[in-house]
Amino acid sequence: MKTRLNCPCGEYITATNEDELVELVQAHLAAEHPGREYDRESILFMAS
Structure with a gap:
C-alpha cells in the first residue's frame, strides 16, 4: 500500500x-498548484 508522496515543491x-493519500494530494494540488x-x-x- 502506498501512503507517501513527495511533491516537487x-x-x-x-x-x-x-x-x-489521493484525497490529500488532490487537495494539495488544488490549493498550491491550480490547474494541475x-x-x-x-x-x-x-x-511510495
Missing part, C-alpha cells in the same frame, strides 16, 4: 491509506 504528504490535476492512478504511480 517540497511538500511531503503522508496518509494512513491510499484513499486518504492528477487521477488516482497517476498519484499512486508517483507515491
